[in-house]
Amino acid sequence: MKYMEKIEKRKSIREFRKMGLPAEKLDEIAVSFDSLHRLLPDLPVELVICTGDTGERLEGVAGYQGKSFMAPAYLILLSEKKDHYLFNAGYIAEDLCLKLTEMGISHCWLTVGDSEETKKAAGITSDKEVVVVIACGYGKEEPKKKRLDILSPSNVQFRERPGHIAPKIAQEELVFQNVWGKPVDWEAREIDPLLDKSFYAASLAPSFMNRQPYRYILKGKLVILCVKKEEMTSRKDTMLDAGATMLNFDAIASQQDWVDWVMGAPDGIETVGIPDEYDAVASYEWD
Ligand SMILES: Cc1cc2nc3c(=O)[nH]c(=O)nc-3n(C[C@H](O)[C@H](O)[C@H](O)COP(=O)(O)O)c2cc1C
Structure with a gap:
């Protein structure tokens, strides 16, 4: 598969x-x-x-x-x-x-x-x-209704998927371009379809309470992962969530050649306007 x-x-x-x-x-x-x-x-x-x-x-x-x-x-x-x-x-x-x-x-x-x-x-x-x-x-299908113990961040646009009870943050809100909050122009010719697919895969990762406590910034050729300091999620679960979304991104982006993530904030991160409640934790050079 x-x-x-x-x-x-x-x-x-x-x-x-x-x-x-x-x-x-x-x-x-x-x-x-x-x-x-x-x-x-x-x-x-x-x-x-x-x-x-x-x-x-x-x-x-x-x-x-x-x-x-x-x-x-x-x-x-x-x-x-x-x-x-x-x-x-x-x-x-x-x-x-x-x-x-x-x-x-x-x-x-x-x-x-x-x-x-x-x-x-x-x-x-x-x-x-x-x-x-x-x-x-071997499991039984989950009831179709949403579970009360799976919370979702407010004020965010979600995508429902048939056969899945947990909706995911729409890619348009998960990824910014150049500066925090600026949506990516997905129609523009310069966005590589494989990069688009990699962000989509990243958006489907499991997360504690389905909170998806991370955002991506595409700055030139650099993909930057930012993780939120959340009150509702322990530091441990937040880092695990980040690891899971990184795997999904890598699985599509890297093709044969795995793990191109570099841990830590990249140089020049001050220009991106990341809010206080987020930290840049890793970056990925897209070529
Ligand atoms: C770090 C982590 C901890 C989780 N802990 C629990 C848990 O204790 N109980 C549970 O029912 N689901 C747990 N989940 C599963 C999430 O609730 C689930 O991934 C999320 O609701 C999204 O649903 P999906 O996995 O079907 O996409 C956890 C997921 C992650 C990544």
Whole structure:
């Protein structure tokens, strides 16, 4: 399955059938982990797959309001704590979610409150930090109505998509050109159709409470990612959200040649007019 197809198809599912995932599917997930794309390839990460009564043990520990959804399996991503490790974790976890989508396995990220508590509940011994928990299994379709616990920022134009309950911020409002707030002229001939597609893919990434706490600025050939300091979202979830949107952008923009993101604010960022509640966190040279 091509990346764009997986990105468009991916969605969170929160109700699971009791039937467990067959051993060969769990093996396929474990084996695929080594070939998932990484933002920081040298940063040690590890995937632990937990089955059995893990759902009961994670109840009250991970997920919105402590809801773990009693899934037959949980994929727990652990990482060493180094610079940008949460961006890296979000990036890898989104690639993992796209792999699950390709395998026809339903899944949903669960927010992690306390890493030590999560390790204890899941029976994991490791010096690394729990960065992502993904509940997975064979799912049931979500009810068509929007969930009350998925909030969306106000005053923003959204795009609904058939078959998906979580709308996404329209690309026109997610990406600015040259200065903050100035819409991109998508009709102009100078916007590369592949860049347009990459922003569309970036707009479809999962995010905590569907808040999408980021915006992109296209400044000449430079794509700048800005992340919001949100009251409703922890710093950890915000960085994971950013990692997930970076993976989607890269998956389309980079074609064969992965990971062109450079972490940190690029030179000359003062001229872009980024508001105080946002920080420029990474950039990508478009050629
Ligand atoms: C960092 C992160 C944490 C999340 N935590 C939870 C969670 O605890 N419970 C939950 O039901 N969904 C969780 N989600 C899933 C989001 O609610 C979901 O991505 C969002 O509503 C958009 O829906 P979609 O994934 O179908 O596009 C999380 C997503 C991310 C990226």
